Amino acid sequence: MKILLILPPLIPLTAAALSLLSWRWRSIQRVLAVAGTAGLLGTALALLDQVWRKGIQATQVGGWPAPFGITLVADLFSAIMVVLAGLTGLAVAVYSLASMDARREEHGYYPLMHTLLMGVCGAFLTGDLFNLYVWFEVMLMASFVLLALGGERAQMEGAIKYVTLNLISSALFLAAVGMLYGAAGTLNMADLARKLSHVAESGLVTTLALLFLVAFGIKAAVFPLFFWLPASYHTPPVAVSAIFAGLLTKVGVYALIRVFTLLFVQDVGFTHTLILVVAGLTMVTGVLGAIVQNEFRRILSFHIISQIGYMIMGLGLFTLPAVAGSVFYIVHHIIVKTNLFLVSGVARRLRGSYELKRLGGLYQACPGLSILFLIPALSLAGMPPLSGFFAKLSLVRAGLEGEQYAIVAAALGVSLLTLLSMTKIWAEAFWKEETKREPKQEAAIEPEPRASWSLLLWPIATLAALTVAMGVAAEPVFTLATRAAEQLMNPADYIRAVLGEGP
Amino acid sequence: METVLAFVIGALYAAGLYMMLRRSIVKLIIGLAILGHAANLLIFTASGLTRARSPIIPEALSRPLAPFADPLPQALILTAIVIGFGVQAFALVLIHRAVQTGGTDDLDKMKATDT
Numbered sequence: 001m002k003i004l005l006i007l008p009p010l011i012p013l014t015a016a017a018l019s020l021l022s023w024r025w026r027s028i029q030r031v032l033a034v035a036g037t038a039g040l041l042g043t044a045l046a047l048l049d050q051v052w053r054k055g056i057q058a059t060q061v062g063g064w065p066a067p068f069g070i071t072l073v074a075d076l077f078s079a080i081m082v083v084l085a086g087l088t089g090l091a092v093a094v095y096s097l098a099s100m101d102a103r104r105e106e107h108g109y110y111p112l113m114h115t116l117l118m119g120v121c122g123a124f125l126t127g128d129l130f131n132l133y134v135w136f137e138v139m140l141m142a143s144f145v146l147l148a149l150g151g152e153r154a155q156m157e158g159a160i161k162y163v164t165l166n167l168i169s170s171a172l173f174l175a176a177v178g179m180l181y182g183a184a185g186t187l188n189m190a191d192l193a194r195k196l197s198h199v200a201e202s203g204l205v206t207t208l209a210l211l212f213l214v215a216f217g218i219k220a221a222v223f224p225l226f227f228w229l230p231a232s233y234h235t236p237p238v239a240v241s242a243i244f245a246g247l248l249t250k251v252g253v254y255a256l257i258r259v260f261t262l263l264f265v266q267d268v269g270f271t272h273t274l275i276l277v278v279a280g281l282t283m284v285t286g287v288l289g290a291i292v293q294n295e296f297r298r299i300l301s302f303h304i305i306s307q308i309g310y311m312i313m314g315l316g317l318f319t320l321p322a323v324a325g326s327v328f329y330i331v332h333h334i335i336v337k338t339n340l341f342l343v344s345g346v347a348r349r350l351r352g353s354y355e356l357k358r359l360g361g362l363y364q365a366c367p368g369l370s371i372l373f374l375i376p377a378l379s380l381a382g383m384p385p386l387s388g389f390f391a392k393l394s395l396v397r398a399g400l401e402g403e404q405y406a407i408v409a410a411a412l413g414v415s416l417l418t419l420l421s422m423t424k425i426w427a428e429a430f431w432k433e434e435t436k437r438e439p440k441q442e443a444a445i446e447p448e449p450r451a452s453w454s455l456l457l458w459p460i461a462t463l464a465a466l467t468v469a470m471g472v473a474a475e476p477v478f479t480l481a482t483r484a485a486e487q488l489m490n491p492a493d494y495i496r497a498v499l500g501e502g503p
Numbered sequence: 504m505e506t507v508l509a510f511v512i513g514a515l516y517a518a519g520l521y522m523m524l525r526r527s528i529v530k531l532i533i534g535l536a537i538l539g540h541a542a543n544l545l546i547f548t549a550s551g552l553t554r555a556r557s558p559i560i561p562e563a564l565s566r567p568l569a570p571f572a573d574p575l576p577q578a579l580i581l582t583a584i585v586i587g588f589g590v591q592a593f594a595l596v597l598i599h600r601a602v603q604t605g606g607t608d609d610l611d612k613m614k615a616t617d618t
């Protein structure tokens with residue numbers, strides 16, 4: 001039994017249970033929030049190190065051999081994703097200490113955050129499709145409550161849309177799992193990868209592949225299934241928005257990449273071309289949606305969608321450098337997007353609003369914060385030498401090598417439009433003269449103790465430093481992404497790690 | 504039997520989707536519930552129906568007698584039912600609260616967060 005594989009879901013579970021036990025003592029919950037997420041990040045890094053040195057790790061919980069047991073697998077891609085979950089979790093936990101209001105803390109914000117992280121880590125590590133469904137549900141339940149916690153009217157409306165569309169996606173996923181079991185007789189992903197090539201009706205397999213594409217596509221918010229995202233992500237408190245923006249849609253992307261590199265590779269000409277088309281449309285519609293918005297978090301929400309397009313573009317091209325580009329892009333995106341949401345929270349604290357027309361003069365008030373916004377914003381648009389530049393460079397190069405010029409043109413054009421809307425935020429919120437405040441707004445801004453400011457700014461500064469570091473030292477990260485893509489593109493190692501040296 | 508169940512499942516999907524397209528928020532939740540049941544029945548049917556043979560190992564034997572029902576889909580459905588129950592309970596509380604704070608159960612009037 002490899003303990004490192006079990007710890008990533010187990011640590012958040014323990015932290016959630018302990019937080020529930022200390023329901024009345026908020027200070028204990030706050031300590032647990034940081035300790036739990038820091039522990040998660042630590043074990044995730046240890047897991048990544050182990051996978052890097054020893055190859056794909058697999059274990060059977062409960063002791064039944066695969067394909068009957070409960071399989072946990074970590075290849076490099078999974079391990080990278082778990083590290084990112086830990087990193088986002090820790091950053092948001094520290095940020096929450098200073099930004100979450102007492103009422104939400106009293107009503108179980110921290111236990112829910114741990115449960116969310118547990119679901120996310122479980123989804124990254126499981127080697128079984130039905131368990132993936134269960135982990136998805138764990139994650140969704142926690143996210144439903146986090147989204148609705150507080151009970152403001154906007155939150156309720158956002159939550160209803162979010163809950164409905166995610167439940168439809170779950171029902172589709174479940175139906176697809178059922179039919180896949182009927183067709184192949186197994187749900188263990190490694191076993192499926194071996195058996196699907198022997199299923200006689202290749203049309204059925206392609207149909208199932210498309211069902212999975214729709215189910216995961218809703219969760220990943222791809223075109224034309226993304227409408228729940230901009231309707232809900234800007235409604236909860238900013239710490240919740242940040243963890244959603246960083247992690248949730250990426251679980252959908254992870255699932256897409258996993259099933260379309262491991263299971264559904266029979267009809268690449270059809271399925272992956274379709275993914276490529278969807279990727280292009282996702283990029284373009286997302287960025288166009290962002291341009292018309294005038295609210296900090298809504299702009300960022302639409303940019304999540306357009307970035308999802310880049311991530312699945314690599315999957316659609318389906319070559320080794322392209323998938324490596326996707327992995328690199330996911331790493332870059334999670335760090336940058338979480339950071340931008342956290343900055344929007346600070347801006348709101350300074351000016352009492354997310355509306356761009358009410359923000360202003362932030363550069364004069366705090367130049368340091370402006371730099372901290374500018375780094376992830378330019379990185380998102382793909383300015384060298386930040387991480388986004390190398391992420392986009394590798395995808396564009398892969399696109400040119402694959403001679404898919406349309407998607408390359410879309411990627412480059414969307415990049416420019418991203419820069420445009422980041423400049424809009426910069427000009428409106430930071431550069432513009434300070435707008436006259438109404439007396440009502442004045443009341444919303446409370447004087448903050450210094451300690452609270454440092455809790456807000458440390459996560460932002462750390463994530464910004466990581467973006468810069470990933471840009472300056474892109475080589476090691478890129479090597480990591482390439483190794484991860486090699487494992488994804490050669491499923492034989494994955495199958496061997498789970499099933500042993502069987503037939 | 505499979506044919507009959509296929510029609511039942513199709514009817515359930517149709518009914519669920521129809522209910523979800525209505526404007527009332529309560530019908531939305533009912534529709535979601537029906538959709539979940541349709542998916543469960545689909546798993547049940549797709550994984551093969553076996554009459555009157557439960558996968559229980561008789562005494563003095565080490566494996567169940569030959570044509571027996573596959574226990575795995577049953578376990579899957581059971582899990583899915585439990586999850587579905589939890590989700591629906593949450594959804595009911597959510598719409599109750601939404602009607603309380605919004606003062607309406609008409610989905611067409613809940614557009615404040617749309618873009």
